[in-house]
Amino acid sequence: MGCFCLKRLLVKQPTRRNDGDAAVALLRALDKETAVRFEAKPKSEQEDILIYLSMNWKDLQQDSSVIEALKETSFVTSADGDLHKPKDLFDPGDSLLTSLFSDQPHKFPGKRFVSDRWLGILRNTGLQNMHDPDIVLQCARRIEFLGAESMTENVGADFLNQVSLEIWSLAETLIKTVLENSALLHDHSFCSVFGKIACVPAEKGFPFKTRKRGVTRVLCSYSDAILLKDWPLAWSVAPILSKVPPEYSWGAFLLRSPPPFTMVLEHLQLKTSFSPSCFGTLEEGSFEVLKYLDTHLHTLSSSDVSKLSKLQFILTANWRHMVSPKSLVTHLKINLWPIAEELPLRYLPFVKVLKELGLHDTLSISNAMIFLSRRRRNLLNPNELRVVIELLNFICDEIEQHKLDRSTWESELVVPDNDCRLVHPNMCLYIDPFGSQYVKYIDSSKLRLVHHDVSERMCLAFGIRKISDAVVEELDSVGDLETLEEIGSVSLPAIRLKLLSKSFQVAVSSVVSSFSSITSGFKNPDFPKLERTLDAVAERLQFVKSVYTRFWLLPKSLDVTRASMDSIIPEWEPDSRHRALYYVDRSNTCMLIAEPPSYVSVFDLVAIVVSHVLGSPVPLPIASLFLCPQDSETELVNVLKLSSGEREMDSGTVSPGREILPQDAMQVQLKPLRPFYKGEIVAWQSENGEKLKYGRITEDVRPTTGQAHYRLCLETSPQKTETIISSHVFWFGNFSMACNSTTYVSDSLQLIISLFLKHQT
Structure with missing residues (x-):
């Protein structure tokens, strides 16, 4: 009541009974006059007005002007004692309002006004409630x-x-x-x-x-x-x-x-991880995402489509994990898990949208290169390494079959190095038979070798340089050579005569012919060429007191000789320089044999030099031919059955039962409730705590709900299968990718690494 003054009303009324009409009329008149506001009146007058209002409300509420006047009058005492207009206060009968504003008593009427009579008056004059937006x-x-x-x-x-x-x-x-x-x-x-x-x-x-x-x-x-x-x-x-x-x-x-x-x-x-029990609903999730993209892809920009093609939201055929459309191939004849997989049949209705997102029809050189490039910065685990070798074999076959020009693939190709990282082929070397003799004397930290699972065939096809081409052995301090005519009882002239002997040359030709058929990279020279080679050895071979050499990496001429003060040969004094028993330069013009320790045969050294000059990657067993009588060499070759020799080649591949390599130990992870899949390479440990070894899963297996762990069949060694509890089986995760998102290393991984290091010691 801006002008609400009921003082006159109360004064002019002799009694308060049956005067409702007069009070209303007087109230209307007073509303137009200037009067003292209600809150400024003495307490006694305020009390009289409130009593009158309460007692006569039944009549007063019939007049809208009274209602409107009351709405604008601060006549309600709140819980904190101040006067407020009804519209500034909340209805205490609303439980939501009282709960939300319980710490604000000034927003609610005081005790006097919470009676049903007064709440009825206040609600009619503007008390706030939840009906107001x-x-x-x-x-x-x-x-x-x-x-x-x-x-x-x-x-x-x-x-x-x-x-x-x-x-x-x-x-x-x-x-x-x-x-x-x-x-x-x-x-x-x-x-x-x-x-x-x-x-x-x-x-x-x-x-x-x-x-x-x-x-x-x-x-x-x-x-x-x-x-x-x-x-x-x-x-x-x-x-x-x-x-x-x-x-x-x-x-x-x-x-x-x-x-x-x-x-x-x-x-x-x-990149969110899910437990195996979620995969049933995640399959539904993959379908829903594809349905969404099927109707919305045409509205997206090329940039958005490119981003989508790299994201992992397709659940694979064996529920292994989520993959991106770019990692799927419609028709795939080889197992490329975990780098790529065949499109599950259930996704065939979405082939159109998946192709727009990067789905490949078949495996080709171009998409094989793409699959390889995605692992370029990662440390490969054994399963990834297996797939990389499969892809490189495929690329090598395609190159050889279709005689593809190098310019179409050379710049994009990557191969695994000896640390299981993918690098360009021109950044590494492979150990060829001739270069293998250098490896122990080279500081390997100064060069990068291709992984031993990359075959020599692939190395040649991809243009990877041989160690024997990239590393050259040269004499150290040529002027210090002290020539000898004989070493012990073996004279140089006698060796030369034997090398020039026709019967000796025929016998050597027989041995070379036999070994070239079973030795990779060894071509059998015709007899005239062999004869000229042995004549050249007879002419250029020298005996010397000692030979020191150094190894140089071309083309930068970087010294890669491994320095060591510890002599590995008894009877030799410690020396930081590399001491050799023999030396042959790259052009076969300098051939030196040094005085060996007493327990090393000079004839063995001569046989090694002759084998090297003839191009054999391994020493030929011809030392005894220098000792036998003239013209008996061929008979000796037959008696010794030298043509039956066979060299066992170690493929170097990861096989069940082998102890895991240090770089693979850094990637093992323990998840006893993880599903495993047929053909997957894992690490396992027997119950007596032996070293971690490689194993291969023989069939798809997953835990049932509520299991703390479960048993699975594992190929623990070639042709041998055992049942192993899942808490003793470790899977190879991609540790480097995980570290891109966090610096945290799980307790289980730390435990595994410590176990590995403990067993190594």
Whole structure:
């Protein structure tokens, strides 16, 4: 009552009974006069007015002017003692309002006004309640504030960062109130504001987790939330609504179904791990993502399509893991897991959209190069290394079969080095038979070798340089050579005569012919060439007191000689220089044999030099031919059966039963509930705690629900299968990729590494 002065009313009335009409008339008149405001009147007058108002309300409420005047008058004492207008206070009968603003007593009427009589008066004169859109918005903002505050209070190692149950319950009550009020839902201006306030109860996390572990209570806005039916598209980045509003209000609330592409892309970009029990629902998730892309891909930019093609959201055939469309091939004849896989048949309805995202029809050189390049910066685990070798074999076959020009593939090709990292072929060397004799005397830290699983055939096809071409052995201090005519009882002239002997040359030719047929890289020279070679050896061979050499890496002439003060040969004094028993230069013009220790035969050294000059990668067994009588050499070759020699080649591949290599030990991970798949290479340990060894899974196997661990069949050595408990089986994860996202190393990995190092010592 801006002019509400009932003093005159009370003075002019002789009694307060049956005077309702007069009071109303007087009130109307007084409303137009200037009078003292209610809050400025003495307490006694205020009390008289309130008593009169309460006693005569039945009559007064019939007059709208009285109602309007009361709405603008501060006549209600709040819980803190101040006077307020009814419209500035909340209805104490509304449980949501009292719960949300319990710490703000000034927002509610005081004790006098909480009686049913007074609440009836106040509700008629503007007391606020949840039917007012503005009050609903105030409540929404209050819940948003309280929710954020409760999450801050619960931060800590023993708490999930989630909204308290009390605030969550209040939010549910608010949403129920809003959804039951159709007037609010049809109020576009209200909905557009309400839809941006984070007061809506929702759950964050994978929706089908057992017992909701890992799922947290949150408050969000409708504009940031998704519906449960859309969970495959954005569950990792957006909360899922607990209660869905009517569909006609979605637009006003800014709630979108399906969610916008930016949200879907952000979700797919997250590399989230899932337990095996989730894979059934994840298969459904893959389908939903593809359905979404099938209808939305045409609306995306080329940049967005490129990003999608690299993301892992397709569940593979054996439920192993999620892969990107670029890692799938429609028709694949070889096993390329875990680098690439064949498209599961269930995804054939989506071939069109998958092709736009990078699906390959068949394996080709170009996509084989792509598969290799994706692992370029990674340390390969044994399963990845196996696939890399498969791809390189395929590329090598294609190059040889179609005689492809090097320019079409050379720049993109990568091969594994001896540290299991992919590098360009021109960055590494391979150990050829001739170069193998240098390896022990070279500082390997100064050069990079190709992995031993890369065959010599592939090395030649890919243009990888031999060690014997890249490293040259040269004499150290040529001027210090002291020539000898004989070493012990062996004279140089006698050796020369034997080399020039026709019977000796025929016998050597027989040995060379036999060994060239079983020795890789050794071509059998015709007899005239062999004869000229042996004549040249007879002419150029020299005996010397000692020989010191150095190894140089071409073309930079980098000294790669391994320095060591410890002599590895008894009877030789320690020396930092590399001392040799013999030396042959690259042009075969300088051939030296040094005085050996007493236990080394000079004839063996001569046989090694002759073998080297003839081009044999291994020493030929011809030392005894220098000792036998003239013209008996051929008979001796026959008696010794030298043509039956056979060299065993070690493929160097990872095979069951072998102890794991140090670089592979850094990648093993222990997950007893992880599924394993047929053909997968793993590490295993027996129950008595032996060293970790390689093994191969013989069949697909996965745990059943509720198991702490399970048993699986494992090929523990060639042709031998054992049943091993899963807690003793380790899988090879990609440790370097995991470290790109975090510096954390799991306790299990640290334990495995410590076990490995312990056994190595």
